[in-house]
Amino acid sequence: MRRLSLALGLALSGAALAAALVSFLWLPADPLVLSVADRLQPPSAAHWLGTDHLGRDIAAMLMAGARVSIAVALVAVGIGLGIGVPLGLIASARAGQWLDDLVMRGNDLIFAFPSLVIAILITAVFGPSATNAILAIGIFNIPVFARVARGAALPVWTLDYIRAARLAGKGRLRIAAEHVLPNIAPLLIVQATIQFSLGILAEAGLSYVGLGAQPPTPSWGRMLAEAQTMVTLAPHVALMPGLAIVLTVLGLNLLGDGLRDRLDPRRVRA
Numbered sequence: 001m002r003r004l005s006l007a008l009g010l011a012l013s014g015a016a017l018a019a020a021l022v023s024f025l026w027l028p029a030d031p032l033v034l035s036v037a038d039r040l041q042p043p044s045a046a047h048w049l050g051t052d053h054l055g056r057d058i059a060a061m062l063m064a065g066a067r068v069s070i071a072v073a074l075v076a077v078g079i080g081l082g083i084g085v086p087l088g089l090i091a092s093a094r095a096g097q098w099l100d101d102l103v104m105r106g107n108d109l110i111f112a113f114p115s116l117v118i119a120i121l122i123t124a125v126f127g128p129s130a131t132n133a134i135l136a137i138g139i140f141n142i143p144v145f146a147r148v149a150r151g152a153a154l155p156v157w158t159l160d161y162i163r164a165a166r167l168a169g170k171g172r173l174r175i176a177a178e179h180v181l182p183n184i185a186p187l188l189i190v191q192a193t194i195q196f197s198l199g200i201l202a203e204a205g206l207s208y209v210g211l212g213a214q215p216p217t218p219s220w221g222r223m224l225a226e227a228q229t230m231v232t233l234a235p236h237v238a239l240m241p242g243l244a245i246v247l248t249v250l251g252l253n254l255l256g257d258g259l260r261d262r263l264d265p266r267r268v269r270a
Contacts, residue, residue, distance in 0.1 A: 028063075034054045047059065080195060115136050
């Protein structure tokens with residue numbers, strides 16, 4: 001079952017990534033072209049997944065929207081890793097001291113504001129856009145990775161080879177980079193996979209309420225928002241972007257579970 005979970009996660013995640021990459025080179029139709037005469041068409045040979053209320057090809061919009069969702073989530077996770085992990089390592093190196101308390105209380109402050117609230121604050125100043133959605137999700141990811149890095153690093157600092165490195169004259173920051181970080185990297189990889197899936201969900205949610213990518217850029221969340229009044233008239237218009245979000249998030253979560261089983265030496269492997 002663990003192998004099946006990893007394989008299914010790779011397949012679903014790979015399909016979403018492949019759709020995003022292929023969309024840069026080829027699309028079944030122009031996702032920005034309106035054709036009112038073809039509005040709300042069911043899936044057919046001409047339109048594989050049908051058309052929406054403006055006659056746009058849903059398959060093309062999903063492929064173009066995939067690159068937006070993946071790009072936003074990927075950059076947001078990169079922000080969380082790039083800032084949160086160093087903060088967590090610094091806090092663990094100074095556990096119990098004022099610097100540790102400062103980092104953790106700063107994390108608590110950010111945790112008090114969900115990504116949607118942060119996005120509202122940012123867009124109130126700079127306006128809604130995909131860039132501001134990246135900032136909102138990325139800022140929320142920073143304390144997540146900081147807490148994970150600190151919690152995983154604290155037991156490592158008590159090991160004998162860390163004491164040996166300190167006796168050899170290495171500073172705490174050097175030990176954190178050379179010895180602690182490689183030992184907690186598998187856990188960070190798994191957490192990054194989970195945050196990646198949550199980032200896609202967050203981007204869809206922000207786009208749904210109009211705080212993410214703006215028209216005419218295709219977005220899965222905005223496709224759902226536009227289709228909510230036509231669920232009974234043309235169910236495929238809402239079903240297709242909903243399935244895209246569900247399958248992509250499911251694939252990333254299964255991938256994270258599979259990586260955890262593979263990378264955690266404490267788990268018994270069949």
